[in-house]
Amino acid sequence: MDWLTIALLLLFGLAFLAAEVIFIPGTTVVGLVGFGLLAAGIWFGYRDLGSATGHVLLGGSLVVTGLLVYLGLRPKNLNRVALTQVNHARVHDVRHPDVPPGTTGRALSALRPAGTVLFQEDRREVTTRGEFVSAGAEVRVLSIEQNRIVVEQVHG
Structure with a gap:
């Protein structure tokens, strides 16, 4: 497999992981697809480009993935998807009628x-x-x- 295909596998794998961690956390499928593409790109890099290039691809992928996870798990990013508002609404309690006897x-x-x-x-x-x-x-x-x-x- 040529280097362009391996680079595209790695690029799309990182893009899917970034989408999972930063934009749509909790979907799992997007993250698994990204992890699969990343693993395939690293494996093809070792197989077709040699172990030295495979080590570089593996190390680079680990660094970029770690950076994505760090950016995605920052409190500012978590607050975009977390429920932070409190609902103070009340339900009318029928045990305390709003129309008292005699009305x-x-x-x-x-x-x-x-x-x-x-x-x-x-x-x-x-x-x-x-x-x-x-x-x-x-x-x-x-x-x-x-x-x-x-x-x-x-x-x-």
Whole structure:
């Protein structure tokens, strides 16, 4: 095999290793392909160009690979792919209802026995104890049972 083919094997092997370490860490396949190309280039260098040239190719490849790993594992480069942001969002806890008993609202849909009620600016799915409440009627929260807001129509 001529020296140009061996040089291209080494060049592409180093390029794949650089892509694995610096740009897309954790994919493994790209790194294995790069390592395979690098090993093939060194092996062909020993076989076709002699042991002195093979030693030079091996040493040079080790130095460049070590430099790539060093550059890829620097904290600045790791921070680009590591999760560094903290999520401070919260989930609404149904054990602490935001519509306490006694709150009044207006039925947006007919409650048969379930439907939608508007409490100030908040729309909530509610249920009655079985009675029918027409749309537009004023309702009051009786209780919170498990995940359900139980209401009754306000007469008056």
